[in-house]
Amino acid sequence: MNLKDAILNRRSIKIFGESTIDVDVVKQAINSAIYAPNHGVREPWHIKYVQKEQLEQYAEQVGDIAFKGDEQKKRNHASKLSMLGGILVVSVDRDVRQKQHHENLMAGGAFMQNLMLLLHAEAVGTCWHTPGYMFTPEYYQMMNISSDQEIIAELYLMDVNDDNSSERSNGYDDIVETW
Numbered sequence: 001m002n003l004k005d006a007i008l009n010r011r012s013i014k015i016f017g018e019s020t021i022d023v024d025v026v027k028q029a030i031n032s033a034i035y036a037p038n039h040g041v042r043e044p045w046h047i048k049y050v051q052k053e054q055l056e057q058y059a060e061q062v063g064d065i066a067f068k069g070d071e072q073k074k075r076n077h078a079s080k081l082s083m084l085g086g087i088l089v090v091s092v093d094r095d096v097r098q099k100q101h102h103e104n105l106m107a108g109g110a111f112m113q114n115l116m117l118l119l120h121a122e123a124v125g126t127c128w129h130t131p132g133y134m135f136t137p138e139y140y141q142m143m144n145i146s147s148d149q150e151i152i153a154e155l156y157l158m159d160v161n162d163d164n165s166s167e168r169s170n171g172y173d174d175i176v177e178t179w
């Protein structure tokens with residue numbers, strides 16, 4: 001698959017289907033995604049891999065944080081998560097210096113795009129999620145991620161399906177002006 005095809009055809013998968021993902025494919029994609037640009041080669045990224053067999057426990061704990069006793073919502077959410085092939089929770093190092101922190105976040109975004117494209121090329125579908133609970137101290141604690149890091153994504157891994165709607169309306173003529 002060439003790069004342009006990967007960029008044009010990768011779409012966030014929002015329809016859930018029962019998925020099984022090859023862990024080695026994920027591992028290889030991560031080992032290539034780390035070649036994303038990052039200032040100072042600080043390599044600010046970290047990943048917690050929630051594997052398929054851990055999804056039930058993950059959903060149980062996330063449900064307690066996200067839905068606070070609303071059992072119906074918790075069950076609905078858990079039944080979706082149980083279909084995934086796994087989840088990658090991606091964080092980057094925080095830096096007290098504004099410039100460096102900004103650079104780390106941007107590098108994290110570049111890493112994410114690399115990762116999603118590489119997975120797409122191996123027929124692994126993804127959707128980058130930023131749910132409200134991702135920003136709570138309870139979730140950091142549950143994931144065992146210290147406040148020295150900032151979580152940037154809960155990346156759902158699943159089989160690619162036909163849910164590839166997402167046209168773009170802007171192009172060169174809309175976004176580029178001669179200075």
Ligand SMILES: Cc1cc2nc3c(=O)[nH]c(=O)nc-3n(C[C@H](O)[C@H](O)[C@H](O)COP(=O)(O)O)c2cc1C
Pocket residue numbers: 010011012013014127128129130131165166
């Ligand atoms: C930083 C970021 C956060 C996102 N958060 C969510 C989210 O919380 N829930 C969701 O369904 N999609 C989320 N998405 C996916 C976007 O909604 C999706 O990329 C958009 O619909 C464009 O579709 P495409 O990825 O298929 O091009 C997020 C994407 C990015 C880049």
